[in-house]
Amino acid sequence: MLEQTAAVIDGKLMADEIRSEIANEVSRMKNEIGKVPGLAVVLVGERKDSQIYVRKKIAACEEVGIMSLMTELPKDCTEIEVLDAVSSYNVDPAVHGILVQLPLPQHMNEEKILNDVSLEKDVDGFHPVNMGNLAMTGRDPLFIPCTPKGCIELLLRSNVEIMGKKVVVIGRSNIAGLPTSLLLQRHHATVSVVHAFTKNPEKITREADIVISAAGVVNLVRGHWLKPGAIVIDVGTNPVEDPDSETGYTLTGDVCYEEAIKVASAITPVPGGVGPMTIAMLLSNTLDSAKRAYRFT
Numbered sequence: 578m579l580e581q582t583a584a585v586i587d588g589k590l591m592a593d594e595i596r597s598e599i600a601n602e603v604s605r606m607k608n609e610i611g612k613v614p615g616l617a618v619v620l621v622g623e624r625k626d627s628q629i630y631v632r633k634k635i636a637a638c639e640e641v642g643i644m645s646l647m648t649e650l651p652k653d654c655t656e657i658e659v660l661d662a663v664s665s666y667n668v669d670p671a672v673h674g675i676l677v678q679l680p681l682p683q684h685m686n687e688e689k690i691l692n693d694v695s696l697e698k699d700v701d702g703f704h705p706v707n708m709g710n711l712a713m714t715g716r717d718p719l720f721i722p723c724t725p726k727g728c729i730e731l732l733l734r735s736n737v738e739i740m741g742k743k744v745v746v747i748g749r750s751n752i753a754g755l756p757t758s759l760l761l762q763r764h765h766a767t768v769s770v771v772h773a774f775t776k777n778p779e780k781i782t783r784e785a786d787i788v789i790s791a792a793g794v795v796n797l798v799r800g801h802w803l804k805p806g807a808i809v810i811d812v813g814t815n816p817v818e819d820p821d822s823e824t825g826y827t828l829t830g831d832v833c834y835e836e837a838i839k840v841a842s843a844i845t846p847v848p849g850g851v852g853p854m855t856i857a858m859l860l861s862n863t864l865d866s867a868k869r870a871y872r873f874t
């Protein structure tokens with residue numbers, strides 16, 4: 578008998594499509610009002626993975642015609658220097674989105690810095706007011722965080738229904754698990770969140786129609802964690818040392834892919850799944866922000 582294999586959800590292809598839609602909108606904006614969206618990135622420290630992600634974000638801006646600015650600060654800089662960079666972008670009319678790459682160095686107060694990002698330019702959606710509005714029924718956050726938005730978009734563009742489905746989110750980080758669970762509730766899913774203190778998480782994930790893993794643990798989600806036919810979204814971007822790779826590491830998800838493809842009906846790969854969609858959503862949020870600033874429809 579032939580073994581069943583899950584369909585692979587191609588996040589890279591979907592992100593390519595979205596980027597070309599955005600490029601069209603950016604050029605329409607430029608033609609009609611002579612303005613383009615602008616994104617400012619603040620990178621603190623020399624983490625290799627952060628440098629690579631930031632470079633990818635800047636390259637994606639360039640590709641679609643979004644203007645980008647970047648401030649790079651050494652890891653031993655002061656919090657004031659970071660706050661100054663944020664403040665100057667807050668008042669720069671050519672900047673419609675500000676992204677402070679996380680994680681910040683240990684000695685910095687992340688909460689304070691994210692609080693300082695202008696609400697209207699918070700394209701990451703990490704400001705507590707945007708996050709609070711995301712959590713509250715009947716309110717519209719100005720921005721939905723990029724990774725959660727990318728996960729939903731992956732499901733919708735694969736014609737996966739979310740309403741009424743049992744969805745288990747693994748992890749509760751501020752940048753991935755938590756906002757993903759909130760966004761899924763807005764889409765009328767029945768959501769459970771499992772995390773490091775959950776006893777027998779596999780008993781809970783086995784009930785799920787859709788599993789979204791954002792734990793940051795390599796090979797956490799095994800084949801037997803899944804209900805046959807489940808849909809699996811792997812948010813994990815875990816750098817695993819690899820001397821053969823140019824960068825010195827390869828990216829690995831949270832899901833044991835070889836096992837999961839035999840049980841799931843559809844799955845996102847890493848790389849090529851959620852990562853490219855996260856970047857596409859960042860561009861989309863930046864475009865929306867510029868449209869709002871210029872009242873351009």
Ligand SMILES: Nc1nc(=O)c2c([nH]1)NC[C@@H]1CN(c3ccc(C(=O)N[C@@H](CCC(=O)O)C(=O)O)cc3)C=[N+]21
Binds near residue numbers: 701849853
């Ligand atoms: N303020 C802030 N906003 C973020 O959105 C943010 C952040 N901080 N800190 C770190 C995480 C991680 N993240 C990724 C984005 C793209 C890929 C991506 O493009 N990955 C590619 C390949 C990357 C490779 O192969 O090196 C892929 O999965 O196919 C991965 C990870 C954004 N993050």
